[in-house]
Amino acid sequence: MTGKTHIYLTVNGETFDACVEPRMLAADFLRDELGLTGTHVGCEHGVCGTCTITLNGVSARSCLMLAVQLDGMDVQTVEGLGTMRKMHRIQEAFREHHALQCGFCTPGFLMTVHDILNTMPLRDDDEIRDALSGNICRCTGYEHIVKAVRTLVNERDGVQTP
């Protein structure tokens, strides 16, 4: 099948039925075919992390997947996290802590944080930094991103902070 292939998938709770060329990357499918431009593309070789989405609940690089591989998957992009008027708690924490400047890296960070809050203990800031090491930010210097995540981890664990 060099020709177009049918795929059925769920994106942010909505089902789609599409026809894609095998060489189309998942990131390009989301952006160009579905118009979900919240997923950004920086490097196309897995290094920058800004294209991070979740697949069946766990994070993945959408530049290192083919659109045909999304067949049968439950995909979530940053658009599925919250809206301008009703932000997700992770987005609120990023705003409160000034964890973004230009915002190019932010969708990838949000989707990564969404995953690691569910799957990792994140006992201290070193562990948070390690867990975020796959996402590059050229603006913030990371300090505020780590603070936002620390706040979210404390909320998750029921830790009171002064």
Place this chain on the structure above:
Amino acid sequence: MKPAPFEYVRPETLAEAVTALDHEDAKIIAGGQSLLPMMNFRLAQPERLVDINRIVELGQIEKTESGIRIGALVRHAEAARSDLLADHFPIIREAMPHVAHVAIRNRGTIAGSLCHADPAAEWPLLVTLLEGEIEILGGNGPRKAKPAEFFLAPLVTDIEETELVTGIYLPLPDAPCGMAFDEVAQRAGDFAVVAAGALVCVKGGQFAEVRLGLGGVFDTSVRGSALEKALTGKPATTEAIDSALPLAVEDLEPNDDLHASAAYRLSLVPVLARRVLTRAMKVAAT
């Protein structure tokens, strides 16, 4: 950039996969975490891509009488989570956080890592240290390869384009032993500059078995055979380890590259070897 056009085939069984691979220029895609970067940059332009992700039987971790079989498609994250693996080979859980980043560990597979054969990658080192066997299937049926036969050079293995790796087999060590892993990388998740793993058995206060595996210092993962031989039978002490450390760098030929000089890599070998051997010895003694 974007991949060049290719034909996409998605077998659901091993038999279908073997048939699909019987083609001029076919390539397997597993996690895609090494292959897709190369295709995006057009360093790889296969005519046919064989996607093995739907072959369910490749995703299992099973205990057999004498060891553990890990299916080709087991992801780095799944290996890290597996209690069965951690009970018998705790070094795997210890090493996995060093493999790339969260999202990449969720997709990347064990066999993909072995077939990509980066000399600094963690899985080739673990399989070399744990004396595993690589299980391969082709048109002529199944065969097995030892790490020393499988890894030939950086990014070069003994696998034909018409074959696929179906899994690895890790034999349980004969006696209770300690294991430890450590590496130096520029940032968390980067490929190691140098990586080291150790497996140590202690009996009556002496080293009954010593294994040292090193990555990033040669064309493939290597064993520190001279050091292993020298330590076996010696009293299990840090002094004994220290006096054997110069043997760990024997015969190593690391390369200078973008990330580190050969001299720096060599200087890390005794440091990391000391850390993992000492830690493995302490675990073995308890």
